[in-house]
Amino acid sequence: MHSTAYPQAPASDQNPIAEFRAASKHYGEVVAADAISLSIMPGEFLSFLGPSGCGKTTALRMLAGFEAPTSGEMLLDGVRVNDLPPHKRPVNMVFQHYALFPHMNVADNISYGLRQQRPKPAAAFVAQKVAETLERVRLPGFDTRRIWEMSGGQQQRVALARALINQPKILLLDEPMAALDRKLRREMQIELQSLQRALGITFVLVTHDQEEALSMSDRICIMRAGRIVQIGAPRDLYDAPNSRYVADFVGKSNFFEGTLSSVSGLMGAVDLPTGPGRGRLGQDVAVGRKVSLSVRPEQIYLSPTGGAFAVQVRNRIFLGEHTEYLVNNPSLGDFLVLVSRQTEATLGAFDPGQDAFADWTPEAALILNND
Amino acid sequence: MRIYAAAVYLFLYIPIGIIALFSFSAGRNASEFAGFSLKWYGIALHNPFVVEALRTSFTVAASSAILAAVFGTMAALALQGMTGRIKVLFDALIYIAVMIPGIVIGISTLIAIVTVFGWLNPLIAAVWPWDGPAPQLAMGLGSLIAAHTLFNMALVIIIVRARIAGMDRSFTEASADLYATPFGTFRQITLPLILPGILAGFLLSFTFSFDDFIIAFFVAGANTTLPIYVFSSIRRGVTPEINAIGTMVLTLSLILLVTAQGFLQRKRKG
Ligand SMILES: Nc1ncnc2c1ncn2[C@@H]1O[C@H](COP(=O)(O)OP(=O)(O)OP(=O)(O)O)[C@@H](O)[C@H]1O
Ligand SMILES: [Mg+2]
Numbered sequence: 354m355h356s357t358a359y360p361q362a363p364a365s366d367q368n369p370i371a372e373f374r375a376a377s378k379h380y381g382e383v384v385a386a387d388a389i390s391l392s393i394m395p396g397e398f399l400s401f402l403g404p405s406g407c408g409k410t411t412a413l414r415m416l417a418g419f420e421a422p423t424s425g426e427m428l429l430d431g432v433r434v435n436d437l438p439p440h441k442r443p444v445n446m447v448f449q450h451y452a453l454f455p456h457m458n459v460a461d462n463i464s465y466g467l468r469q470q471r472p473k474p475a476a477a478f479v480a481q482k483v484a485e486t487l488e489r490v491r492l493p494g495f496d497t498r499r500i501w502e503m504s505g506g507q508q509q510r511v512a513l514a515r516a517l518i519n520q521p522k523i524l525l526l527d528e529p530m531a532a533l534d535r536k537l538r539r540e541m542q543i544e545l546q547s548l549q550r551a552l553g554i555t556f557v558l559v560t561h562d563q564e565e566a567l568s569m570s571d572r573i574c575i576m577r578a579g580r581i582v583q584i585g586a587p588r589d590l591y592d593a594p595n596s597r598y599v600a601d602f603v604g605k606s607n608f609f610e611g612t613l614s615s616v617s618g619l620m621g622a623v624d625l626p627t628g629p630g631r632g633r634l635g636q637d638v639a640v641g642r643k644v645s646l647s648v649r650p651e652q653i654y655l656s657p658t659g660g661a662f663a664v665q666v667r668n669r670i671f672l673g674e675h676t677e678y679l680v681n682n683p684s685l686g687d688f689l690v691l692v693s694r695q696t697e698a699t700l701g702a703f704d705p706g707q708d709a710f711a712d713w714t715p716e717a718a719l720i721l722n723n724d
Numbered sequence: 725m726r727i728y729a730a731a732v733y734l735f736l737y738i739p740i741g742i743i744a745l746f747s748f749s750a751g752r753n754a755s756e757f758a759g760f761s762l763k764w765y766g767i768a769l770h771n772p773f774v775v776e777a778l779r780t781s782f783t784v785a786a787s788s789a790i791l792a793a794v795f796g797t798m799a800a801l802a803l804q805g806m807t808g809r810i811k812v813l814f815d816a817l818i819y820i821a822v823m824i825p826g827i828v829i830g831i832s833t834l835i836a837i838v839t840v841f842g843w844l845n846p847l848i849a850a851v852w853p854w855d856g857p858a859p860q861l862a863m864g865l866g867s868l869i870a871a872h873t874l875f876n877m878a879l880v881i882i883i884v885r886a887r888i889a890g891m892d893r894s895f896t897e898a899s900a901d902l903y904a905t906p907f908g909t910f911r912q913i914t915l916p917l918i919l920p921g922i923l924a925g926f927l928l929s930f931t932f933s934f935d936d937f938i939i940a941f942f943v944a945g946a947n948t949t950l951p952i953y954v955f956s957s958i959r960r961g962v963t964p965e966i967n968a969i970g971t972m973v974l975t976l977s978l979i980l981l982v983t984a985q986g987f988l989q990r991k992r993k994g
Contacts, residue, residue, distance in 0.1 A: 417901060418900075419897055419900075438900065439897070439900040439901050440900045440901070440902075440903045440904055440905055440906075440908075440909075441903075444901075445901055445902065446897075446898070446901045448894045448897070448898055449894075450892070450894065452892065452894035452895055452897065452898040453898075454895060454898070454899075454913060455917070456916045456917060465899070465902045465904075465912075466902035466903055469902060469903040469904045469905075469908060470903070515902070516902075519902070519903070
């Protein structure tokens with residue numbers, strides 16, 4: 354039915370907990386999701402990563418049941434659920450702006466899901482579950498607080514508790530940390546991750562923050578214009594992006610453009626203005642095509658004495674652990690080099706205006722199509 | 725400029741102030757103050773015609789406000805689901821309904837009711853199975869309540885729609901996500917969140933109906949509402965009793981309007 358084969362989760366004898374089978378969502382002319390195929394495995398932490406408008410929220414809303422796919426199929430636990438309304442799905446969502454009910458206090462918000470069960474659970478049971486869950490998200494004693502009497506971080510924990518108390522099969526999170534400041538966001542990321550480990554619930558996170566996706570996920574789906582362009586573990590996406598788009602989106606990269614002149618085995622050579630540049634083949638490329646040599650800033654050496662490319666240091670940004678240099682080669686143009694504190698300790702720091710040499714190994718360079 | 729503005733307010737409020745002031749006069753002449761007294765309030769409230777008119781006004785105002793609140797809210801919720809041109813059309817029609825002069829509503833409602841009754845009465849007579857004359861539909865409390873409900877519904881729809889529009893869609897989605905059925909979501913989330921709007925619409929409807937003279941004049945039939953009573957007694961001259969009635973109506977209206985405004989201002993609390 355669908356031709357594109359994506360690398361799937363690590364081999365396991367379990368069945369997927371949720372599946373997209375060539376699921377598309379059209380809003381009139383707009384194609385928000387374009388034949389998405391994906392299997393989500395029980396217990397994994399999966400992220401949808403991509404720029405604004407690429408269809409991340411749409412994918413999540415199809416899982417939650419707020420949108421039915423225009424074509425294709427959605428499966429939960431192997432059962433087709435295209436037309437199953439949200440209130441009948443064993444998944445829960447943490448909304449971007451939390452959507453906490455303003456006319457209820459914290460306890461009533463958290464117990465909302467339990468109180469919808471028929472027959473109604475006993476009040477004592479509900480109260481105990483609420484207390485347990487508040488403990489879990491480190492908000493004990495907040496039961497009777499009103500929603501607007503809490504900080505953004507606390508509201509976020511309540512939203513999390515309100516979803517988790519139902520022990521959903523999948524927890525959906527739509528940019529849950531977008532409204533938090535940097536430090537709080539980092540704390541919540543760590544907390545979410547340990548919660549996920551402790552509960553064993555499948556998490557599906559939507560984010561446009563690559564750091565967040567890289568640090569938390571077991572697998573990441575990189576999306577572009579409604580399509581999934583690559584799925585993989587964070588390290589694989591970083592080390593082996595299958596396109597210039599992914600290389601650019603996940604981490605930082607320098608791209609040196611040129612024509613592919615030769616291919617031998619897994620390696621190739623690109624005609625750069627400075628001469629042939631060798632690198633690993635990152636995707637299907639054809640000799641004679643315009644390609645890019647993608648090199649991560651931390652894979653480039655900077656030396657005061659020798660290297661393949663004579664450069665002049667343009668700018669220096671101190672990043673704590675690392676120093677980021679913007680250097681210029683007359684033929685290659687500007688590119689970034691990341692030097693660790695340790696290297697700097699032996700070689701010394703470079704000053705803006707100073708002449709130096711840059712170099713990298715062919716294994717550190719990746720040849721990708723210009724798209 | 726400031727003097728001009730002050731003059732406008734003066735001319736606007738001095739007559740009202742004078743009515744309120746003279747309602748406390750002890751004298752029997754409505755235009756000269758003769759010592760403070762509440763006696764005209766007593767006289768007004770002991771006048772059987774006033775009490776009867778007051779009762780009619782309350783019945784009509786309460787019934788039409790309740791009906792308008794219920795059906796107006798239902799209409800507002802239904803309109804929420806609409807999109808595109810139909811929605812624009814309905815919105816426009818509702819605003820126009822509020823702006824149409826009372827006299828036009830009065831006359832057109834009268835004609836419509838008379839026509840429908842003229843058509844229904846022979847029908848009822850024809851199928852009347854018992855001996856004796858069949859009952860005749862006529863102008864009365866029912867037609868007055870119906871006319872006011874119609875106008876008030878437009879008020880309620882406008883107020884409740886504003887409230888719904890200000891409500892985040894994610895609240896109802898979150899409720900559905902947490903296993904609430906569509907009706908459960910309506911009862912536990914939508915209704916509580918739009919309730920202040922419904923109450924404000926109810927109070928404004930009540931005020932409108934209680935104060936309305938023009939529409940009532942056309943469709944009330946033999947019934948006398950308070951404004952109609954005031955109008956007919958003025959023809960025999962303005963007495964301090966009329967001033968007292970006017971002041972009571974004014975006070976009640978102001979209280980209702982301020983309360984309604986209070987509901988509308990209420991943002992987050994439920
Ligand atoms: N209800 C809708 N009606 C019409 N178009 C929609 C609707 N919802 C989403 N879209 C469009 O579908 C595309 C994908 O939207 P989606 O919300 O999934 O993006 P996203 O990746 O979540 O973006 P963001 O990071 O900005 O939240 C966008 O072009 C958007 O304009
Ligand atoms: Mg989104």
